[in-house]
Amino acid sequence: MFKRIAVLGALVLASLCPVLAAQAKYPARPVVLISPYQAGGTTETFARLIIDDVGTLLGQPIVIEQKPGAAGTIGARIVATSAADGYTLLANTSQHVMYDGMLTRLPFDPMKDFRPVGVLGSAPIILVTGRDSAYRSFEDVLAAGKTKTVTFASGAQGSLPHLTGERVAIQANLKMTHIPFSGTAPALTNVIGGHVDLLYSTAASVMQQIRGGQLRALAVSTKERMKELPDVPTIAEMGLPGFDVTAWYGVWAPKDTPAEVVDAFNKAMREASSTPAAHKRMEALSVTPNDMTADQFSQFAESERRTWLDVIKRANIQPVN
Known part of the structure; x- marks a missing residue:
């Protein structure tokens, strides 16, 4: 009987091996x-x-x-x-x-x-504005946001670019209003057209327009400057120490x-x-x-x-x- 049980056990184990291996x-x-x-x-x-x-x-x-x-x-x-x-x-x-x-x-x-x-x-997330915008630098945004409401766009409510803008407003004590869009493309159109002051966006979504001169980059969100935009300052070095967002x-x-x-x-x-x-x-x-x-x-x-x-x-x- 014990021999039969042992044989059955061996057969069961053998049948399970392919399953276990898989x-x-x-x-x-x-x-x-x-x-x-x-x-x-x-x-x-x-x-x-x-x-x-x-x-x-x-x-x-x-x-x-x-x-x-x-x-x-x-x-x-x-x-x-x-x-x-x-x-x-x-x-x-x-x-x-x-x-x-x-x-x-x-x-x-x-x-x-x-x-x-x-x-x-x-x-990185880049803060950009239209080519014809009055905002020539991040300092201009900081100065304006102290005295009047500045609008900024993002590709979606609750997205990281949106919340990056909110974080800047909180840390710098600025008056800023978020304008959400259904995607980065319509947000870009409105900022380039001057209907919204600023746009926070991932680098991949705006580099083409920056290189083409349609957008002006004002600041980047990471602790170090971007190799592709060496003349664009970080938000941290422009008065918000420790700011680092990716x-x-x-x-x-x-x-x-x-x-x-x-x-x-x-x-x-x-x-x-x-x-x-x-x-x-x-x-x-x-x-x-x-x-x-x-x-x-x-x-x-x-x-x-x-x-x-x-x-x-x-x-x-x-x-x-």
Whole structure:
């Protein structure tokens, strides 16, 4: 009888071995990376800088799918409710960590229902104005904002460029009114046309217009000047010491995704970001590569969340439905 049990046990174990091996090998099939915005947007652009190389390193293609709507929450919800196996991931802007400060009816918890995987890259935010604007420098903006209301645009309510403008207004005690647009393109049109005074935007979205002379760059948000714009000062050096903001784009997995799966994808992201070819692609868009581990990204995301929820509170921005 004991011999029969031993034989049966061996047969069961043998039958499970292929299953266990398949589970251990990740990925065994293509991975879907959901971008919760329209095709061709900045999130997809950041992802495409390295994602093909990530797929090559992992041995499976990474397929980007757009699931836009509701400030990115439709796509995020799809990932939050997907199987926690690493085959459905989310690429999102830094707005992800502050969703619950901007929206009252979230179908998920932006931190508890997701597991941080890695950062695709980061970029400065640039303060620009139209070519014919009266604002010739950041000092002009500071002086004007003390005595009158200055308008500034961004591509979306609650976006990092929007909150960067709010943070400047708070720290410098300026009178500023935010004018949100549905995307950077209409915001650009209105600033170039002189209908709105200023625009805060990621570098990739405005460098072409700066180089073409349609926009004038007044300041950059990072602690160091941009190599591409060496004559444009940082906000910190113009009277707001310690000011340092970067727009970052991260990859997130469902909350119960195994650590080994997260680490495998993160490792491939960091390796893909470190190649000369990737650096060349990123440099063309003023993007900085990132080599955070998943644990480091988790700590960074929590820190960013605290910072920007505080800005939302101090700016008296009310969440919407």
